[in-house]
Amino acid sequence: MTTITAPASLTSGRLPRYSALGILLASWVIVGIVFLLLMMSGAMGEFSLVGTIFFGTILYAVAIGVLSMIVEGSRQARDRLMTALVLSAFILALLPLISLLWTTISAGLPRFDITFFSQSMRNVVGDQPGGALHAIVGTLLVTGAATIISVPIGLLTAIYLVEYGRGRLARAITFLIDVMTGIPSIVAGLFAFALFALLFDSPGIRFGIGGSVALSVLMIPTVVRSCEEMLKLVPNELREASYALGVPKWLTISKVVLPTSIAGITTGIMLAISRVIGETAPLLIIAGFTQSMNYDLFKERMMTLPVFVYTQYANPGSDPQINLDRAWAGALTLILIVMVLNLLARLIARVFAPKIAR
Amino acid sequence: MTASAAPQQRIKAKKRPGDQIFSGSTVFAGSLILVILAAVAIFLIAESLPAFTASADDIGIEAGNFWTYVGPLVFGTLWAAALALLMALPVAIGIALFISHYAPRRVASTLGYIIDLLAAVPSVVFGLWGIKVLAPLVLPAYDWLNTNLGWFPLFSGQVSGTGRTILTVAIVLAVMILPIITAICREVFLQTPRLHEEAALALGATRWEMIQTAVLPFGRPGIISAAMLGLGRALGETMAVAMVLSPSVIVSFFLLTSQNPTTIAANIALNFPEAHDIGINVLLATGLVLFVITFAVNAVARIVINRRKAFSGAN
Numbered sequence: 001m002t003t004i005t006a007p008a009s010l011t012s013g014r015l016p017r018y019s020a021l022g023i024l025l026a027s028w029v030i031v032g033i034v035f036l037l038l039m040m041s042g043a044m045g046e047f048s049l050v051g052t053i054f055f056g057t058i059l060y061a062v063a064i065g066v067l068s069m070i071v072e073g074s075r076q077a078r079d080r081l082m083t084a085l086v087l088s089a090f091i092l093a094l095l096p097l098i099s100l101l102w103t104t105i106s107a108g109l110p111r112f113d114i115t116f117f118s119q120s121m122r123n124v125v126g127d128q129p130g131g132a133l134h135a136i137v138g139t140l141l142v143t144g145a146a147t148i149i150s151v152p153i154g155l156l157t158a159i160y161l162v163e164y165g166r167g168r169l170a171r172a173i174t175f176l177i178d179v180m181t182g183i184p185s186i187v188a189g190l191f192a193f194a195l196f197a198l199l200f201d202s203p204g205i206r207f208g209i210g211g212s213v214a215l216s217v218l219m220i221p222t223v224v225r226s227c228e229e230m231l232k233l234v235p236n237e238l239r240e241a242s243y244a245l246g247v248p249k250w251l252t253i254s255k256v257v258l259p260t261s262i263a264g265i266t267t268g269i270m271l272a273i274s275r276v277i278g279e280t281a282p283l284l285i286i287a288g289f290t291q292s293m294n295y296d297l298f299k300e301r302m303m304t305l306p307v308f309v310y311t312q313y314a315n316p317g318s319d320p321q322i323n324l325d326r327a328w329a330g331a332l333t334l335i336l337i338v339m340v341l342n343l344l345a346r347l348i349a350r351v352f353a354p355k356i357a358r
Numbered sequence: 359m360t361a362s363a364a365p366q367q368r369i370k371a372k373k374r375p376g377d378q379i380f381s382g383s384t385v386f387a388g389s390l391i392l393v394i395l396a397a398v399a400i401f402l403i404a405e406s407l408p409a410f411t412a413s414a415d416d417i418g419i420e421a422g423n424f425w426t427y428v429g430p431l432v433f434g435t436l437w438a439a440a441l442a443l444l445m446a447l448p449v450a451i452g453i454a455l456f457i458s459h460y461a462p463r464r465v466a467s468t469l470g471y472i473i474d475l476l477a478a479v480p481s482v483v484f485g486l487w488g489i490k491v492l493a494p495l496v497l498p499a500y501d502w503l504n505t506n507l508g509w510f511p512l513f514s515g516q517v518s519g520t521g522r523t524i525l526t527v528a529i530v531l532a533v534m535i536l537p538i539i540t541a542i543c544r545e546v547f548l549q550t551p552r553l554h555e556e557a558a559l560a561l562g563a564t565r566w567e568m569i570q571t572a573v574l575p576f577g578r579p580g581i582i583s584a585a586m587l588g589l590g591r592a593l594g595e596t597m598a599v600a601m602v603l604s605p606s607v608i609v610s611f612f613l614l615t616s617q618n619p620t621t622i623a624a625n626i627a628l629n630f631p632e633a634h635d636i637g638i639n640v641l642l643a644t645g646l647v648l649f650v651i652t653f654a655v656n657a658v659a660r661i662v663i664n665r666r667k668a669f670s671g672a673n
Contacts, residue, residue: 050495081563086460089452090469093540096533100487107490156387164381165388173388175660176395182587182656183398183649184594186623190645191398194405203638217394224391250380278480281596281623285630306482309565310597313486324490331483338478346471 015071020083021063028056050095057088101335108332111325116333121291127322132330134293135308138208141297142287142304143277144218145212153216154223162226162231163253167269172194180221188217189282196286206288208302214282219272230261263352270345274338280306304356305334398649404645412636422497430643433609434619435648438590438599441529441613447585450536454543459569470544477537485601488530493521493602496529500614511611518616522604525613530598535588542587546580547573579662586659590652599624622648 032052061084069077111129119131157177190215196205235255242252258265267335288301289311312327409424457470497520504517550573558568574581605620605628622644630641 075564075567077499079566082566082569083460086452086456089449090456092449093453093473093476093533093536096487096492097472097479100479100483100493103491104483148577153387153390156384157391160381160384160388164384168652169385169388173391175657175664176391176637178660178663179653179656180391180395182590182594182652182659184596184623184652186594186596186626187398187402187645187649187652190626190642191401194401194642195397198401198404204634217398220391248374248377250374250377253380274478278478278482279481280482281627284627306480306597309482309486310601313489313601327486331480331486334480335483338480339475342478344477 014076015080019067020064020080023067024057024060025086027063028052029057031056031059047053050099053091054095056093057084061085061088089324092213104328104332104335107328108330111329112332116326120293122293123316124291127319128338129322130326132168132221132305132308132326132333134290135303135305135330136333137295138287138302139277139305141295142211142302143215143273144284145209145297146215146276147269147273149212149216150219150272154220154272155227156223157220158227158231159253163226163249163257167191177221177224180217181225181282183217184281185214185218185279186281186285188214189285192282192286195279206301207299208287208297210298211283211287211302211304214286215276215279216340218279219276222272222275223269226271230264231257231267233264234260250301263348266352267345267349270341270348274341274345278306278334278338280310280329283307284310305330305337309334312352374386381498381671400644402646402649406639408636409639409643412640415508420461424640424643425559428622428647430609431622431625432441432525432647432651433646435593435621435623435651437611437619438527438531438621439589441524441528442535442592443585443589444589445528446532446539447536447594448587450530450539450584451543451581453536453540455569455573457540457545458544459565459573470541473537473540476533481534481595481597482601484530484534485598485670488598488602492529493526496520496526497521500525504614511615515612515615517614519602520616521602522602522618523614523616524603527599527603527618529591530602531595534595535591538591539584539588542584543577543581546577546584550576568624583659583662586655586662590655590659591656592649593621595626596623600627641656 002316020210026340061081064084065077065081068080072080113129115129116131117131118133120134121130121132122134124130152171157173161174164170165173189211192210193205194212196207197203238260239252239257242256244251249256283304287304287307289307290301290303294300294302308329309330312323312330316323412424422440453473457466459472461469496533500517500523503513507513554566554572554576558572559565563571599621600623601617603620603624604616606617606625610617610619626641627644629637633641
């Protein structure tokens with residue numbers, strides 16, 4: 001007769017409830033202390049928070065795997081280990097984001113001043129501060145024109161796909177829109193260049209509206225996609241109620257469907273703008289770069305903020321630090337614009353979301 | 359047959375001019391998409407034709423023709439993108455699993471939004487960060503890899519003193535394509551049938567075994583297409599590569615040296631502002647090659663996605 005020894009309690013053979021969290025914090029602290037000691041002994045230059053979190057998380061994965069293997073057995077240990085790895089993947093992705101935002105803010109602030117927003121780079125030599133007003137104006141003009149081009153096309157296409165399109169044309173458009181989202185930005189720039197160089201027969205052509213056309217190629221698919229999603233959310237009952245009252249289809253769409261989904265459409269358009277406002281490569285090719293103000297989209301080169309950041313980095317003067325400070329300040333401005341657009345868009349989506357009874 | 363005996367003809371809706379104009383304009387806008395895409399191809403081809411017949415002298419290389427010029431560039435493009443994908447895919451799957459199956463429900467969407475923030479950062483800022491922060495940071499690691507794993511061909515050779523190597527570029531690219539891969543994987547994982555998951559758990563599976571047996575097999579096509587879309591992004595990424603890499607037009611598998619194969623996009627961005635005459639055509643032609651490659655990758659990815667209609671949450 002074999003005797004079955006009953007476990008002492010239900011929790012035996014299990015790690016305590018919050019052990020995972022405890023081990024994670026403990027390993028961060030341990031690695032932190034090790035780094036601190038290394039720094040004090042002079043083996044390491046300065047304390048690195050990123051390194052601490054990185055190696056601490058690795059230590060956590062190993063520790064919890066081994067501990068669980070001893071206490072809980074191999075299956076639980078594998079589960080614990082994978083949980084640790086999945087968590088590490090998330091933390092790993094956060095590290096570059098935090099590092100990038102931190103660097104941009106700390107390196108961008110020194111030149112984030114009035115001069116930066118009130119002067120251009122015209123006749124700026126030596127250690128004169130100079131500013132990015134010409135680039136900011138250029139970015140607003142080029143992106144604005146791109147929005148004016150792509151929103152009507154994108155919105156009407158979305159309406160076609162949701163309200164009218166059924167046959168082969170609709171399927172082809174859907175597929176090509178999907179593929180178009182993957183066009184590299186630089187190819188869009190080359191297209192705009194090839195188009196205008198052939199049209200105007202001038203092989204060195206550079207002007208702002210060309211940049212707008214290039215950005216539109218990138219923007220239209222995102223606008224179509226988001227508008228399409230939003231139009232699909234409008235319940236069919238609303239359309240049918242409108243038809244039952246004898247309202248023609250085009251009035252149903254423009255007076256019932258569009259107002260219902262306008263918040264979502266606005267959000268989608270703002271996200272699309274924030275996607276293209278940071279594009280560098282196409283503008284580098286077709287809008288070119290300059291040091292002076294230019295308010296005319298149809299004449300002469302036009303500076304834009306991303307290209308400003310790039311040229312300040314790529315063509316350093318006698319004191320590279322001055323240019324680099326300008327570049328970081330430009331990067332900070334750009335990130336701020338993008339973040340504000342993003343947050344505003346989400347806010348609009350949340351506040352003005354259609355109140356549809358489910 | 360008399361008119362009165364026959365059943366009434368189908369009543370046709372009144373054709374209002376407003377309706378006709380409106381539907382006409384939507385069809386026009388839709389067709390414009392096709393026209394634009396065709397125009398991209400046609401104008402690029404038209405402008406690149408002279409490059410295909412250009413002599414080695416015009417292109418600025420020692421011997422051969424356009425294809426010997428573009429060959430190493432294609433290699434560099436594929437190599438950098440493949441490395442980036444190799445690093446990004448496991449991490450992205452991990453993040454997607456974390457958001458869909460591990461994180462508390464209440465914070466999951468916020469965590470997803472944080473990852474999406476990465477996609478909002480302009481590529482030129484990524485480039486600046488890559489060269490000023492990441493390259494110095496990884497330099498000690500490169501030295502270590504070279505001394506200790508130098509027998510492995512990829513890590514051999516003379517270590518670059520600046521950190522501006524293809525591996526650094528691949529890390530930056532990996533960070534840049536993380537959000538798109540994560541977003542699609544997340545969508546797919548969330549669509550796993552609830553019953554499959556609960557059945558696995560009811561049979562006593564641990565959470566990881568449940569994911570292994572229910573979530574991952576269900577999501578495999580989604581993961582594949584997400585990877586290909588990420589690959590498409592990485593192939594066409596310009597500024598980060600142009601700013602971080604110290605380029606040369608060669609075919610080399612060494613990850614840590616200062617002799618790195620450059621990519622098509624970066625090559626165009628660096629050389630276009632100074633190009634003239636036939637040089638412009640040559641660069642446009644390399645752009646056409648890039649367009650064809652990314653179009654093919656994206657088209658295949660979309661076809662795989664569309665096979666299972668549910669995975670439309672690409673954007």
